[in-house]
Amino acid sequence: xxxxxxxxxxxxxxxxxxxxxxxxxxxxxxxxxxxxxxxxxxxxxxxxxxxxxxxxxxxxxxxxxxxxxxxxxxxxxxxxxxxxxxxxxxxxxxxxxxxxxxxxxxxxxxxxxxxxxxxxxxxxxxxxxxxxxxxxxxxxxxxxxxxxxxxxxxxxxxxxxxxxxxxxxxxxxxxxxxxxxxxxxxxxxxxxxxxxxxxxxxxxxxxxxxxxxxxxxxxxxxxxxxxxxxxxxxxxxxxxxxxxxxxxxxxxxxxxxxxxxxxxxxxxxxxxxxxxxxxxxxxxxxxxxxxxxxxxxxxxxxxxxxxxxxxxxxxx
Numbered sequence: 001x002x003x004x005x006x007x008x009x010x011x012x013x014x015x016x017x018x019x020x021x022x023x024x025x026x027x028x029x030x031x032x033x034x035x036x037x038x039x040x041x042x043x044x045x046x047x048x049x050x051x052x053x054x055x056x057x058x059x060x061x062x063x064x065x066x067x068x069x070x071x072x073x074x075x076x077x078x079x080x081x082x083x084x085x086x087x088x089x090x091x092x093x094x095x096x097x098x099x100x101x102x103x104x105x106x107x108x109x110x111x112x113x114x115x116x117x118x119x120x121x122x123x124x125x126x127x128x129x130x131x132x133x134x135x136x137x138x139x140x141x142x143x144x145x146x147x148x149x150x151x152x153x154x155x156x157x158x159x160x161x162x163x164x165x166x167x168x169x170x171x172x173x174x175x176x177x178x179x180x181x182x183x184x185x186x187x188x189x190x191x192x193x194x195x196x197x198x199x200x201x202x203x204x205x206x207x208x209x210x211x212x213x214x215x216x217x218x219x220x221x222x223x224x225x226x227x228x229x230x231x232x233x234x235x236x237x238x239x240x241x242x243x244x245x246x247x248x249x250x251x252x253x254x255x256x257x258x259x260x261x262x263x264x265x266x267x268x269x270x271x272x273x274x275x276x277x278x279x280x281x282x283x284x285x286x287x288x289x290x291x292x293x294x295x296x297x298x299x300x301x302x303x304x305x306x307x308x309x310x311x312x313x314x315x316x
Contacts (some may be wrong), residue, residue: 004054005037005094012050015093016043019082019100036213037096040103047103049079049210052096056213061097063138064212065089067131067189068101074130076123077208079104104208106200114247117231119206120199121251124191124227127209128220129256131189140192140216142276144177150279157286162303169275169306176268182219184261190223191215195230221262224252225273228314229305238304240312249316258316267313274309278302 013024022045030038030049037052053061065081069089072080079101081089091098109116139145151170155163176182191198193214200207232245252258258266281299288296 005052005096007037007039007050007052007094011093012039012041015050015091015098015100016041018084018091020085021045021048021082021100041100048082048100049103050093050098050100051213052093052098053213054096056097058090058097060138060141061090061099063136064215065099066136067134067215068212070134071127071130076127076130077104077206078127078212079208079210101210104200104210106202106205106207108197108199109201110196112196112231112244114244115204116201116206117244117248118251119201119204120194120227120231121224121248122255123206123209124194124224125252125255127191128188128223134189138216140190140214140218140222142192142214142280143216143218144173147173147276147279150283154279154282154286158282165303165306166275166278169271169310173268173272173275176265176272181261181264184259185219185221185265186259186262187217187219189215190218190220192218192223192226194223194227219269220256221258221265221269222272224249225266225269225314226276228270229273229277229302229309233305233308235301238301238308240308240314245314263316267309267315270314271306271309274302274306278306 007027009024009027012027016022016024022043024043026040026042028040030040036054039050041048041050068078069081071078082100082102083089084091089099091100147170151166155166158166191209191212193211194209198211199209228245228248232241232248233239234241278299281297281302285296285299
C-alpha cells in the first residue's frame with residue numbers, strides 16, 4: 001500500500017461524484033505494502049479506501065473485486081466494492097484501473113494473543129466455505145509457477161548459503177506438488193496474504209479481512225499455513241508459537257475440519273508459505289520499484305521462518 005501514482009483532490013472529488021458518495025473531505029496516502037497505490041478517501045458520507053492497481057491488469061481484477069462482493073454478501077466481513085451508476089465496480093483513475101471500497105472499522109492487531117488467533121481461524125474457515133460457490137476462477141498468481149520463474153531472478157543477489165536453501169526448498173515444493181496427497185487437498189478462493197496488518201479488530205472482535213489483491217484459487221491449507229506463519233510466531237526469531245497455533249487450528253477445525261491429506265501436508269505447506277514470502281521479499285528488496293512512501297520488507301525474516309519450519313515441522 002505505497003503511493004506510486006499521485007491522485008489530486010480534483011480527481012478524487014470527480015470519483016466521489018461518479019460513485020454518488022458525496023463531497024471530498026480528505027485524501028490521504030497510505031503507507032505500507034508494496035503492490036498498489038492506496039488512499040484513505042473521506043467524504044461527507046463516510047470513509048473509504050481508493051486503490052489504484054499498479055501491477056494487476058483490468059483482465060485480472062474482476063476476480064478480486066467480485067470475490068470481495070461475493071464474500072461480503074455471504075456474511076464475511078470484507079470490503080465491499082462500490083459501483084457507479086452503470087453498475088461498474090472496476091473503475092479508472094489517472095489512467096490506472098481502480099476500485100473504491102468501504103473502510104472497515106477497527107485497527108490491526110499487531111501483537112496478537114490466542115483469542116485473536118482463534119478469531120482469525122474461525123473467520124478464515126468461514127471465508128473458505130463461503131467461497132465454494134464463487135463462479136470465477138483465477139489461479140494464485142504468486143503460486144508455484146511464479147516461484148519457479150522468480151527464484152532464478154533473485155539468485156544472483158544472495159549469498160551461497162541462502163541460494164542453496166532456496167534451491168533445495170523449491171525442489172522440495174515441486175516434489176510435494178507432484179504427489180497424490182497434494183492433488184487431494186481441498187481448494188477454492190484463498191486470501192493468500194492474510195497477515196496481521198490485513199485484519200481489523202475492535203478489542204477482541206474481528207471486524208474484517210481486507211487487501212484481497214493476492215487472492216486466487218489455491219489449496220485452503222496453503223491459506224491457513226500463511227496465517228500460521230505470521231499470526232503464530234515470535235516475530236524477532238521466526239520461531240513457532242505452539243499455543244497461538246493451537247488456538248487458530250482448533251478454531252478453524254471447529255468450522256471446517258481438516259482432511260487426512262491436509263493433516264499429512266500441514267508441515268510441507270507451512271514451509272511453502274514461508275518460501276513464497278521469502279521469494280517475494282527478495283524480489284521486492286533487490287529489484288524494487290520507485291514509489292513515494294515505499295519501504296521494502298526485510299527478506300531475512302521469512303528465511304528464518306522457513307528454517308524454523310524445516311527444523312521443527314508443524315504438526316497438529
